[in-house]
Amino acid sequence: MSDKSFIEVQFPVSKISKESYKERKANLGQTLTGLGKWWGRKPLILVRATILGLLLPATNDPVKDRNIFLKLLTMDDEGLYKRKVKSISTKDIYNFLEDKEKHTYFELDAKRSPRYVKEITKDQKDELQKRYFETLSYDEKIALCCRPEEVYNAISKKEWEEINAHLGTNAYSLQSLMDELGQKKFGHTPIVGDCFAGGGSIPFEAARIGCEAYASDLNPVACLLNWANLNILSKSDEEIEKLRELQQKVYDEVDKQIQEWGIETNEDGHRAVSYLYCTETECPECGYTVPLSPNWIIGKGTKTIAILKDNGNKGFNIEVKQNASSEEIKVCESTSTIKNGKMICQNCRSETSMSVIRKDRVDTEGNKIYGLRQWNKSEFKNRKDDILRERLYCIRYLRRIIDEKGKVKEERYYSTPNDRDNDRELKVIRLLEERFDMYQQKGYIPSAKIESGEKTDEPIRSRGWSYWHQLFNARQLLLHGLICESINNLACSQKEYAIGLLGMNKCADWNSKLGVWHSGAGVENSQNTFLNQALNPLYNYGTRGLLNLGNSWKFNISSCNFNPGIKSIKTIDARTLESKSDLWITDPPYADAVNYHELSEFFLSWDKKIIEDIFKEWYADSKRVLAVKGKGENFNQSMIEVYSNLAKNMPDNGMQVVMFTHQDVKVWAELALVLWASGLQVTSAWNIATETESGGLKNGGNYVKGTVLLVLRKQNSEYTAYLDELYPAIEDEVKYQIDSMKDLDDKEDPNFTDADYLLAAYAASLKVLTSYKNIEDIDVQYELSKSDANSPIVTIINEAVKIAFDYLTPSGFDTFTWKTLLPEERFYIKGLDTEKDGVYSLNSYQELGRGFGVKEYSDMMASSKANHARLKTASEFAMKHTNESSKFGQSVLRNVLIALYKSSKEEDATKGKAWLRNEIEGYWNERSKIIEILDYIKTLEHIDNMEHWEEDVKSARILVELVRHDGV
Known part of the structure; x- marks a missing residue:
């Protein structure tokens, strides 16, 4: 046996790639994503495979090494079947069987559809499922399976005996195997470290499979996520349920206060779900105040639009209409008042660059000077004389109706804000003004200044927002402040404060002035701030009421129920850490466009006070100057x-x-x-x-x-x-x-x-x-x-x-x-x-x-x-890109593909041969190359996944013989 590790000799990249892809496609169903936003998390299966590959030895039997590796990851045939959670259809199994077995296990109903005979046993059904499953490709199999991390105790005692015999161990769980392999290699349980821990995939998976985990990051938001991964997700269902109870208590307390204030309920008792705001500004040509939006579609599913109507006072009323006609929707889709950075006035039809409207200019030294005034720390709404002002133009309400059967039904509808709605907006502002200083002092809402940076300059430049709280409107700040106040009142333990912080971060992400309104059918809701890796202010955005924010606050916490063992989480610069690890696995910000240090300050502006209170050994700023970037x-x-x-x-x-x-x-x-x-x-x-x-x-x-x-x-x-x-x-x-x-x-x-x-x-x-x-x-x-x-x-x-x-x-x-x-x-x-x-x-x-x-x-x-990527066939290419000057367009191969296309299209291979003779310069010298290319294309025949080449391959079989026997 060499000193090399498995991963130094081989690694099943195809299967691990497919499993990583499957995990990625789970989206919000991924284990760690539910706790909070971070950029570029690596799939947990990739981390597990990496750690296993480092600890497993490379023996003199590489095939057995691979089989053991796959068995430990439940990627072998037996493991895949144990992960199978979706049933193969009766019809597929019936079509798979020979006639004799069809009669044994199935009967046909009146519609000639197969169904199992009554006498069939569960074991027989399972055997049929397994036989069919074994014929599938790896891709087809994992489509029917859960992820490796979702199966527990999937490796049988017999399989463990096989594993132990090969490795010289005595383990009967992945955790005990990690310990034994670490003892053999390092004399102790292996320590896995990550000094760029970020979203926490590496430390979490290391701890879950039985290693000691060390996590550090310069950024305290990343450390908070890592702490929660290891200290919350590792807990039992009972302990997780207690945290869910806290989430509900906070929600109920906030809901009670909001209902007492009456700021989300209209005169009919209907509860507001969403509020839509737009920016408006004055047209420099005609003096009209123009509401800005790329289009005025509110909801494609509900056919809801906003119609601009001249109010006779150098401005526009915005009328919300549901069940609009196709023609009205078409008009609204094409009605833009802001496009390609230019305001389009709906009165005089002039187009004016927003940089002109903002009064941006260039000084004598060529530096760009931004024209908008910078908001001060005490401001959370625009002034009446500001160049850019915000306006509420639509509210979506929820009403409950009891139908004739006595069942409660919920209906949502949009409305144009009336005077009472506007009064409620003013009340929100008054309530926030009364609490604003106290909320900032206690850290319930942000008070930090936005530092200049590549991404953080955008709200400063384009809106004049100089402080983090200005990325939220009054309604958002009041609601979020209430949530933070309730966390402070109700949380007792470090875990409860942490779960509150993570919930608040989700609310901030899903309820800011940077949340685009998604008008798509089945959605019709505001989206999260970090749809992309930027801080881009919008001219038209959505705000969520508490009912609509509930899923963000009461985010799902899944129990992975494992003992994380010894773990360490530190806020520290990787250049100065002194902690020892046997295995360092890192995902550094190398050639990376993500400005983690800047973007995470969005969350840190909400988290700072509680982090300082509950993690006293941590600092609570982004240490931007030290960031490796x-x-x-x-x-x-x-x-x-x-x-x-x-x-x-x-x-x-x-x-x-x-x-x-x-x-x-x-x-x-x-x-x-x-x-x-x-x-x-x-x-x-x-x-x-x-x-x-x-x-x-x-x-x-x-x-x-x-x-x-x-x-x-x-x-x-x-x-x-x-x-x-x-x-x-x-x-x-x-x-x-x-x-x-x-x-x-x-x-x-x-x-x-x-x-x-x-x-x-x-x-x-x-x-x-x-x-x-x-x-x-x-x-x-x-x-x-x-x-x-x-x-x-x-x-x-x-x-x-x-x-x-x-x-x-x-x-x-x-x-x-x-x-x-x-x-x-x-x-x-x-x-x-x-x-x-x-x-x-x-x-x-x-x-x-x-x-x-x-x-x-x-x-x-x-x-x-x-x-699903693949190349074009000769017929799909047809005659495209033939006259271009590119090397491929003039190549022998491209001309061979054209010859095949012509042969297939005209069902006459002589047409293809004529093309080759006429178009390929030095045809006789290139003939052997042409023959080798055509012979190669012939090999695409009788391959199940290459059926789209069938016609061209037929032509290739004939054409190659014509070329091979061609004479002068």
């Missing part, structure tokens, strides 16, 4: 300081995994230099695709990205090498890595695609590079200070990728012919190879594009939908 020399130097410190705080046999978003070679090169300079050595790398349908193919294909796991150990070499000495070693390592992956791969259920082999080339080059103490030709500090991509590390990685591409010749192609194809041609053929293997991940095409240096390939794609 951005790119460039300073950022890279900060990263070196962080990872040098982590290396110092792990044992000599400790390991690290750095997770980062896979982008281009330059990112790899920079990160490799950072980690190398930190005293770390790359031992392997794996790419996990976690894409979801919200992504798509954009900007030349560089949009949906995978997560790379870069596996590292301490660098202990004292050797120095020269750059030119590395290339032979890199070539050997690339080929060795590809060969070993191919040997390990399951031929019946392939795990690796070409994209994975290409990634192995990246890893192989870095493995060789970082195995030396120094490279004479490389000055790390100098390379990290450069902004261009002409780094020797980039050259090394590109050379490794080229070696891999030349080595990965598709079946049926001559190696020499393959090397003569254009990068675009090789991309297309390798893409077809990927599709043949049943891989539809957009990430795989992006990997091929990066590797071949093909930046623009969107025209080649028939579908760019995540996990």
Whole structure:
């Protein structure tokens, strides 16, 4: 047995990618997302697999290693069936069986539909379900399964005996196995640390499966989430129920006060659910006050619109109408009073830039000066003379009706605010004014100033909002202040205060002036602030009444019921931590566009006082100046300081995994230099695709990205090498890595695609590079200070990728012919190879594009939908992109595809041959290449998932023979 860990030798990337995708698609059903907003959480199954991969040894039996790994994750055949929660339909099972068995287990009803015979037993039904289940692909199976984390005690005693026999352990649970593996490797229960803990996936999963967890983050909001993950979700159902009782008590107390005030109930006793506000401003051309909105559709399902009518006083009344006609809806959809940053006056039809209306200007030194006045700390509403003012224009009410059967029915309706509604708005303002100073002093509403920053400048610039409370209107502040006051009155324990804080954060996210109104049928509600990673003020937004905010406040808390063991959560700069961990797993803000430090201040403005009170060992500000952020020399130097410190705080046999978003070679090169300079050595790398349908193919294909796991150990070499000495070693390592992956791969259920082999080339080059103490030709500090991509590390990685591409010749192609194809041609053929293997991940095409240096390939794609991506067939291409000057448009392959299209369309392969002879320059010299391409396309026949190629393959069979026997 070697000293290597499983993850250094192999990793089932295909299955883990699919399980990660399944977890992502659970959306709000994910375990941690319910507790609060954070950006870029990694799937828990990915974390579990990573920890397991680090702790499991690589033995002399790699196939058995893989089987044990999958068994522990319930990703083997038995585990999958235990996770099966959806039943296969009677009809599917009936069609699956042979005639004899159909008669044994089924009968047909009067409509000729199959049903089980009365004599069938439950065991027989289960056996039929299992037999059918075993015929399905992995994707089809997991569609019927719950997630691995949702099954408990799924591994049988017999299976544990098999696991123990292979590993030399005596464990009968995942937790006890982690302890034993840690004892073998480190002499104690393994300690897993994350110094960029963020939303908490890594510490939480480490603790749940039996490791000691260390979590730290510079940001106290992140630490609050981590604390809640480990101290609340780990509790039993009974303990969770007590926290739910607190949520209900707070809600009831707030509801009682609101009803006493009468600020959400109209004269008919109907309760307000939503309030819609818009911004209005004066047209500089005609002096009319114009309400601003991109359109005036309120609800598509209820056919509700807002109609602007001249009020005869240089302004507009806004009339709300339900059940509008199709024509009225069409008019409202196209009626914009704000579009592309310009106000469109509905009186004089002039268009005026909002920067002009705000009176923005440029000073003599070229600096932009923003024209809006800055609001002071005591303000929470606009002044009457402000350039931009807010206006309530619609309320959605709920009424309860008792029908003729005595049942209570609820109906929602929209109305134009009347005088009494406006009086209630004024009452809200008066009530808030009476409490405003007290609420701020006690921390019930924010009082902090918004610091200038990339994202936080937007509300300051475009609205003049200088303090965090100004991102909320009077009604929102009063309601949220009441909730915070009730938390303070009713919470007794640290857990109760924490659950109150998290609930308040959800209310802030779902009820601010940055919450867009969603008019879609079945929605018709305001959305959360952080639909994207920004703080963008809106011209038209929604506000939720308490009834509508209830689900945000009373958010679901799920019990995972585990003993988190020893855990530590600290607010600290990663450069100065002194805590030791055996395994550091981190997801650093590398090449990351998310301004965590700025965006989290939105929540921290609400949390500050309670955090200071209940977590006295923590600080309560974002430490923005210390945040590891951005790119460039300073950022890279900060990263070196962080990872040098982590290396110092792990044992000599400790390991690290750095997770980062896979982008281009330059990112790899920079990160490799950072980690190398930190005293770390790359031992392997794996790419996990976690894409979801919200992504798509954009900007030349560089949009949906995978997560790379870069596996590292301490660098202990004292050797120095020269750059030119590395290339032979890199070539050997690339080929060795590809060969070993191919040997390990399951031929019946392939795990690796070409994209994975290409990634192995990246890893192989870095493995060789970082195995030396120094490279004479490389000055790390100098390379990290450069902004261009002409780094020797980039050259090394590109050379490794080229070696891999030349080595990965598709079946049926001559190696020499393959090397003569254009990068675009090789991309297309390798893409077809990927599709043949049943891989539809957009990430795989992006990997091929990066590797071949093909930046623009969107025209080649028939579908760019995540996990349904595929290339166009010859017939789908038809004659598109034939006259263009692009390399692909003029290539031999493109002309072959046109020839196939013509042969299929006209049902005459001679038309295709004529095209090839007439259009391909040097046809006779290119004939062997044409034949190899056509022979390759023939291999797409009789593959279940390649049926869309059927007609073109038929043409290819005929056309290749015509070309093969063509004479002068």
